[in-house]
Amino acid sequence: MLTRFLACVFLLLVAGCASYEQIRADKTLFTDLGGMPGVTALARDLVDFSSANPAIRRYFEKIDRDDLKKQLAEQFCSLSGGPCTYKGKDMAKAHKGLDLSEADFNALVEDLRRAFGKNRTPVSAGNRLLALLAPMKREVLHR
């Protein structure tokens, strides 16, 4: 029993370790997110939800939200293997002076999950996009 369990955990670990690289190299994610209309809708709803979210709306008050939606859509497209190049600032520069907390970052993730729900994004596509966005936490916090 123990041997079987350990073997199982080991296999899962190996499968799991490979997952981030697999997801990054996965060209079907862009399609699964609904292509350009899909990522555009996700970016739009994310910015709309977050601009109305009492926990983090202050960060969205003085910025050009339409431009942010455009840049986010471009970034989602590029990250998910779509035919775009993200031309915006790098993540650390883009969040300079905001001094974002971990709770702020998580509030944004919750809003993105709401956007997945509204757009009926497949669970698996949403999770894979989050896997690509999660490491950005280190780059955007406390800048």
Place this chain on the structure above:
Amino acid sequence: MNFGQLLRNFITLAALMWIPAAAAGGKLLATGGVTQIEGASGGGLVPWALIGGLGTEDEWGAAVAVTGVGLNDYRLQTTAALLAIQDRVELSVARQDFRLTGRVLPGNRIRQDVFGLKWRLWGDALGDQDKWWPQVAVGLQAKRNLDFAFIPAAVGARRGQGVDYYVSATKVYLGALAGRNLLLNGTLRATKANQLGLLGFGGDRSDRYRARFEGSAAVFLTDALALGAEYRAKPDNLSAAREGAWKDLFVAWLPHKQLALVAAYARLGEIAGVRQSGWYLSMQVSF
């Protein structure tokens, strides 16, 4: 403890949730884990490297939980609370109440208090998706058996107090299993405890610390619903009351960020000579 009493405790706990939602910290759903049987954050049986509650790195968090386990000849209830400091340190306290309801010495009970301390060393189980390393924490559980003199002493346990030491590694792999999120945890525990300490510490077969492996695996079907399995190896110190590994299959449902409900089928091997299996129900409210 009977089912009605457990239900009353659940309802009391649910009432706590009416404390304004503003009291909830900024962690993501499920990232504080649930409360394990000895009061630490983890799965049902195994402590994880996660820090409980909903507090992020600059907040404090907390959680309270009630757990009932119904076996062929026993009932176990754990009431637990934990305090989390800046997603770094977790302090927990739990009272276990083990009732003998069947073939072995019916009508008796054994109570135990568990004081836990957990320290997250490094890692972010969810955030470090591009890194191979897991979140790692070390912890201890100081246990005091309140009814040592009668049953634990009679089966040959050496003492009524003991401390378990453990190291846990936990990692979440987003989208890793058919696009679903996968959580894996491995824990190594040094312990002398007999049946968690409910039958005391040390015995005639061994009175030395033993390293024992504990593992958990869970798949999130949705963000709020997980299926999983756990395994917990234990020492076997008493020839009068042999013991084996504990296992369970669980479903965890988090209908709300602050509320977690866990139901499991548990197989707990022999306890005092009789094989035990049964249900496990737990409810946790987090802040």
